[in-house]
Amino acid sequence: MSLDVQGTFVSQKINKVRWIPDEYVETKCFFTGSWDDDVNSVKVWSFESLDDEEVEYPKCLSEFPVEGDVTEIKFTDKNRIAVSTSDGNVRLLEISTYERSAPLKEVFKWEKLHRYGEDPCCCTAVATMETDIASVGEDGVINYLNGHRGDVMRTIEGADSCSLHSVCFIKYHEIISGNLRGHMKIWDLRSSDNKPTASFLLAGDELAATCILSHPTQPHIILAGSESGSLAIWDLRMNSFPTSLLSAHAASVTEMQFHPVNPLKLISCSVSGEIWEWNMEAMIKSTKGADSQVATWMPLEDKNTMVVNSLMPTLHKPINSVNCDRGRILCGADNEAVYIIKNFKY
Numbered sequence: 001m002s003l004d005v006q007g008t009f010v011s012q013k014i015n016k017v018r019w020i021p022d023e024y025v026e027t028k029c030f031f032t033g034s035w036d037d038d039v040n041s042v043k044v045w046s047f048e049s050l051d052d053e054e055v056e057y058p059k060c061l062s063e064f065p066v067e068g069d070v071t072e073i074k075f076t077d078k079n080r081i082a083v084s085t086s087d088g089n090v091r092l093l094e095i096s097t098y099e100r101s102a103p104l105k106e107v108f109k110w111e112k113l114h115r116y117g118e119d120p121c122c123c124t125a126v127a128t129m130e131t132d133i134a135s136v137g138e139d140g141v142i143n144y145l146n147g148h149r150g151d152v153m154r155t156i157e158g159a160d161s162c163s164l165h166s167v168c169f170i171k172y173h174e175i176i177s178g179n180l181r182g183h184m185k186i187w188d189l190r191s192s193d194n195k196p197t198a199s200f201l202l203a204g205d206e207l208a209a210t211c212i213l214s215h216p217t218q219p220h221i222i223l224a225g226s227e228s229g230s231l232a233i234w235d236l237r238m239n240s241f242p243t244s245l246l247s248a249h250a251a252s253v254t255e256m257q258f259h260p261v262n263p264l265k266l267i268s269c270s271v272s273g274e275i276w277e278w279n280m281e282a283m284i285k286s287t288k289g290a291d292s293q294v295a296t297w298m299p300l301e302d303k304n305t306m307v308v309n310s311l312m313p314t315l316h317k318p319i320n321s322v323n324c325d326r327g328r329i330l331c332g333a334d335n336e337a338v339y340i341i342k343n344f345k346y
Contacts, residue, residue, distance in 0.1 A: 003343055035071075064103070089112065090113055090133065090143075126167070138163040166209050203232060209225070211225040225252075248270075255268070257324055259324050
């Protein structure tokens with residue numbers, strides 16, 4: 001079956017979209033987080049058909065208003081999400097397991113985690129590892145939060161001299177952050193020393209690391225999207241330079257996700273209005289390690305031509321967020337629409 005793309009106008013610029021996982025069936029519910037509105041919100045939606053029609057449209061089930069723009073939504077477990085906003089706050093919200101239309105419940109709220117003096121500044125990103133949450137912001141500070149107790153376990157002041165744009169857990173107690181100038185740093189959150197355990201550059205140009213992703217089956221492989229639209233891949237076992245640097249989108253990479261079932265499929269979206277599927281098989285050498293894991297990723301000079309497919313026609317506005325669930329891909333854009341791509345072969 002060919003790809004089926006359906007867009008729905010939702011009257012808000014969408015900065016984040018997330019499918020709400022369902023264990024046994026293909027989920028119909030998802031979260032959106034808005035930005036650039038008078039009052040922004042986190043909304044719960046469900047795809048429902050109207051009057052015996054086969055086509056399903058998103059219907060808003062509940063809405064949780066927030067001050068500031070929603071900058072990130074990440075799950076801490078299947079019914080709880082960490083939401084960061086541009087006023088420096090992070091919230092932990094809970095959705096009912098059985099009644100998706102019930103209002104979202106605020107479990108914890110960490111206020112003014114990021115600030116200049118008394119003035120709040122943007123919390124640009126959060127990452128989660130089960131109930132642990134790491135937040136980064138424009139003030140160059142990293143916060144390590146406990147989503148089980150609601151306390152701040154650690155704050156690294158002056159983690160960076162400029163704005164931090166992205167963060168990702170590599171493993172428990174270890175994160176990687178990316179800043180406005182493309183500097184990447186690895187932090188051991190158990191260490192009492194406020195210094196990174198390793199640091200390296202995204203690329204030669206001083207371009208922001210807009211998103212960071214670790215490989216689902218090989219956590220030593222890290223991918224970063226840049227402000228220029230390129231994609232950098234590191235093997236952290238030899239982390240001074242990217243193993244590969246791929247010229248990709250025409251503008252800044254906004255979000256990437258490996259397909260949850262097939263880690264050889266990578267989905268990326270961009271400020272240029274593109275959403276692409278990458279076949280990562282071309283990046284991997286066929287040699288196998290002793291434990292049958294892939295031993296190495298191809299360095300730049302050995303790389304074959306990458307297979308990249310465009311999943312829908314290019315929009316004239318940024319696509320800010322993408323999320324996969326089995327054969328369906330959800331994306332949200334600045335044209336105030338949510339798109340669902342069906343029949344994706346994974």
